[in-house]
Amino acid sequence: MTQRILVTGGAGYIGSTTCVALLEAGYEIVVVDNLANSSRTSLDRVLELAPGNLSFHEVDIRDADGLNAVFESAPIDAVIHFAGFKAVGESVAIPLAYYDTNVVGTINLLQVMQQNEVRNLVFSSSATVYGDPEQLPIPESAPLSAANPYGRTKLMIEDMLRDIAVSDPSWTIALLRYFNPVGAHPSGRIGEDPSGIPNNLMPFIMQVAVGRRKELVVFGNDYPTRDGTCIRDYIHVMDLAEGHLAALRALAEIGGCTAINLGTGTGSTVFEVFEAARRTVGHDIAMRVGERRPGDASACFADSSLAARLLDWRATRTIDEMCIDAWRWQSMNPNGYS
Numbered sequence: 001m002t003q004r005i006l007v008t009g010g011a012g013y014i015g016s017t018t019c020v021a022l023l024e025a026g027y028e029i030v031v032v033d034n035l036a037n038s039s040r041t042s043l044d045r046v047l048e049l050a051p052g053n054l055s056f057h058e059v060d061i062r063d064a065d066g067l068n069a070v071f072e073s074a075p076i077d078a079v080i081h082f083a084g085f086k087a088v089g090e091s092v093a094i095p096l097a098y099y100d101t102n103v104v105g106t107i108n109l110l111q112v113m114q115q116n117e118v119r120n121l122v123f124s125s126s127a128t129v130y131g132d133p134e135q136l137p138i139p140e141s142a143p144l145s146a147a148n149p150y151g152r153t154k155l156m157i158e159d160m161l162r163d164i165a166v167s168d169p170s171w172t173i174a175l176l177r178y179f180n181p182v183g184a185h186p187s188g189r190i191g192e193d194p195s196g197i198p199n200n201l202m203p204f205i206m207q208v209a210v211g212r213r214k215e216l217v218v219f220g221n222d223y224p225t226r227d228g229t230c231i232r233d234y235i236h237v238m239d240l241a242e243g244h245l246a247a248l249r250a251l252a253e254i255g256g257c258t259a260i261n262l263g264t265g266t267g268s269t270v271f272e273v274f275e276a277a278r279r280t281v282g283h284d285i286a287m288r289v290g291e292r293r294p295g296d297a298s299a300c301f302a303d304s305s306l307a308a309r310l311l312d313w314r315a316t317r318t319i320d321e322m323c324i325d326a327w328r329w330q331s332m333n334p335n336g337y338s
């Protein structure tokens with residue numbers, strides 16, 4: 001029987017890519033998004049890439065009545081919860097907005113799910129819950145900590161979800177801890193459209209390459225790594241989307257509340273990503289080395305063996321593919337969706 005999945009934040013970067021994967025796999029989807037950081041156009045393009053059964057509700061996850069009406073409009077089998085704010089610097093400047101949207105919004109969603117007897121959930125967590133990691137690669141059992149309000153919202157939600165699963169074993173919850181999602185759908189029609197100046201490395205490089213920014217500043221080259229720049233586990237957003245499908249399929253079998261890393265298991269330095277991007281775009285990209293960014297860990301990459309074991313899922317796409325797809329998206333849409 002066709003399953004109907006509620007996708008919160010489905011108009012966003014990872015959400016829209018996952019919607020394409022869900023429709024291609026034959027799921028029906030109901031998207032809830034208040035478009036705080038996205039555009040309705042992304043969903044039009046999702047349907048153009050994967051014609052299927054998608055309904056959209058412009059609803060804020062903090063609006064209990066609005067959410068309840070969505071649940072009552074059609075039976076839901078499971079929820080993938082992407083909706084939330086995600087910028088670390090902004091979370092330091094406006095922490096209340098982060099606690100409100102991420103924590104209060106999630107509590108609201110969980111209450112409405114409970115009222116409607118929907119207890120299957122895939123949650124967007126982040127490798128940020130590992131803080132400055134002591135062990136590499138990072139296993140799911142590593143100590144958890146948070147260095148900023150954004151990270152604290154993810155930790156609070158994870159704790160809440162663990163408590164709920166203990167209180168009622170009929171809940172099945174996957175806490176997917178993403179490492180560094182980059183790239184775009186290979187069609188170039190949907191991708192990451194950051195508002196303002198991008199915080200993250202790949203969109204920044206691509207905006208310099210397309211002429212929207214002057215130069216990339218590399219945040220420090222005096223780290224104890226092979227070329228002095230920080231190491232991260234970049235994962236193609238298409239691999240990430242497929243990870244969500246694998247988690248949905250495995251939910252019932254896994255049971256309870258389980259944290260699972262979604263990463264490649266391999267780290268790349270900032271210079272390595274920069275070089276791959278330069279090869280891809282085929283011309284020079286302005287770059288200089290600057291000061292370290294406060295709070296950056298020198299290296300962070302996943303132990304991805306649990307995902308392989310529990311979900312039968314592995315990331316397969318290379319850094320070059322990530323750059324090629326990010327560049328196709330950026331050059332076809334130099335100003336994002338606008």
Ligand code: NAD
Nearest residue numbers: 009012013014034035036037038060061083084086124126
């Ligand atoms: P995104 O901003 O592109 O998508 C989030 C979506 O949620 C947007 O469409 C936004 O409009 C929507 N939204 C925000 N507040 C809402 C509200 N109150 N009600 C309804 N919708 C709301 O971000 P993304 O990169 O696709 O991230 C998705 C999730 O993955 C987030 O929870 C984020 O914290 C998490 N995550 C992202 C990364 C990353 O690097 N992109 C890494 C780790 C975890």
Ligand code: UD1
Nearest residue numbers: 088126128199200201204217218219230232270293295296
């Ligand atoms: C950031 C967030 C983290 C979040 C993750 C994925 C911080 C401190 N951490 O981590 O919470 O989970 O994104 O969304 O913001 N870099 C440059 N120049 C730039 C931009 C980045 O040199 O202009 C470097 C950074 O120092 C880092 C690497 O590139 O070493 C990757 O940076 P970024 O994309 O911001 O990801 P994270 O640092 O992993």
